[in-house]
Amino acid sequence: MKIKEQCIHEYGFVRLIDIMGSDEDIADAARVSYGKGTRTASDNRNLIRYLVRHKHTSPLEMVEVKFHLKLPIFIMRQLVRHRTASLNEYSGRYSIMSDDFYEPSDDYIKPQSQTNKQGRDGELSEVWKQSYKQKIHQTITKAKVAYKFLIGNESTSGGLSRELARTVLPVSNYTECYWKIDLHNFFHFCRLRMDSHAQQEIQDYAKVMFEMVKPEVPITTEAFEDYSLNSKSLSRMENDVLQYALKCFPDIKQFIKQLKDSEDIQFDMTSREWKELEEKIDK
Ligand SMILES: Cc1cc2nc3c(=O)[nH]c(=O)nc-3n(C[C@H](O)[C@H](O)[C@H](O)COP(=O)(O)OP(=O)(O)OC[C@H]3O[C@@H](n4cnc5c(N)ncnc54)[C@H](O)[C@@H]3O)c2cc1C
Secondary structure, eight states: OEEEEEEEEEEHHHEEEEOOHHHHHHHHHHHHOOOOOOOHHHHHHHHHHHHHHTTGGGGGOOEEEEEEEEHHHHHHHHHTTTTTTTTOOOOOSSSSOOOOOOOGGGGOHHHHHHHOOOOOOOOOOHEEEEEEEEEHHHHHHHHHHHHHHOOOOTTTOOSSHHHGGGGGGGGGGGGEEEEEEEEEHHHHHHHHHHHSSHHHHHHHHHHHHHHHHHGGGGGHHHHHIIIITTTTOOOOOHHHHHHHHHHHHHHHHHHHHHHHHHHOOOOOHHHHHHHHHHHHHOO
C-alpha cells in the first residue's frame, strides 16, 4: 500500500503507514462461523452489512490500521485513552523535543461555551481574540527559550537532563507516535472523536484518519456509516414514548410499512431490513 499523508493545522500530520486486511478478509473470517457460500462481491457486501448491523464485530478485528501521527501533547493525551490501540511515542527523555507548538488559528479562538462545560462556543471580539492569541504566543516563546537554556549546548555545562528540561514545555508542544488499532476499535474511536462533542482539534485528526481508511475497506466503512455512525439508538423510556405514540396513531405504523413498496421514495433497504424495521415498530 502507498503511504497516505496529510498535514493538519500548522505542524501536525497524519500518515497511514499500513493496513492489514480488507473487506474480503472480514467476510472470510465471518464465513468460518457462518459456513461457506459463494464468494461474490455482493455476498461479501450483504454479509458485512449484516455483521455490522447486528454488532457481530469480531470479524472486523481481522483488519488493522497503522498510523504515524504528529500531534500536540494535549491531543496525544486524548488519543492514549483509547486503550485497545498499540502505540510507541517519541521519547522526550532520549531526544530533544520538537521546536513546534500548536497555536490555534483565528477561527479556532472562541470563548468558553455557556452550555457545554467541555467546549467552546460563540465569538470573541477581535480585540480579545488578538489579545488571547498574543498571550498564547508569548507563553510558548518563553517556554521554548527556557527549554533551550536547560538542555544547554556544547559551550555550557552540558545541560540539564532532557527528562527534566522538558518539564517546562506546555501541552501545545508537538510529539509523534506510531499508533495501531484493529478496525472495530478504530471505528469506536472515530465515532467518539469525530463527534461534535469531542475537542475540535482531535476531531480534525479523527476525520482525516477515517477518510484515509475509507477507500481501503469501502464496504465495511459504508456499513459502519449506515448502521453505527449515522444511526441512533433509543433508550427503554424513549422507546416507550415511541410505542405509545404509534399505538395512539396506528396509521403511522401502517404508513411506515407501506413505504417499503413506495415508488416515489427509496430508502436503500433490503427486504430483510424492512422486516427488521417492522419487527421493531411492532415491539
Ligand atoms: C467527548 C469526550 C469527552 C471525554 N471527557 C473525558 C474526561 O473529562 N475525563 C476523562 O478521564 N476521560 C474523558 N474522555 C475519555 C473517555 O472516557 C474514554 O476513556 C475514551 O473515549 C476511550 O473510550 P473507551 O474506553 O470506550 O475506548 P478504548 O479504551 O479504546 O476501549 C474500547 C472498548 O474496549 C473495552 N475495554 C478496553 N479496556 C478495558 C478495560 N481495561 N476494562 C474493561 N473494558 C475495556 C471497553 O468496552 C471499551 O469501550 C472523553 C471522551 C470523549 C469522546
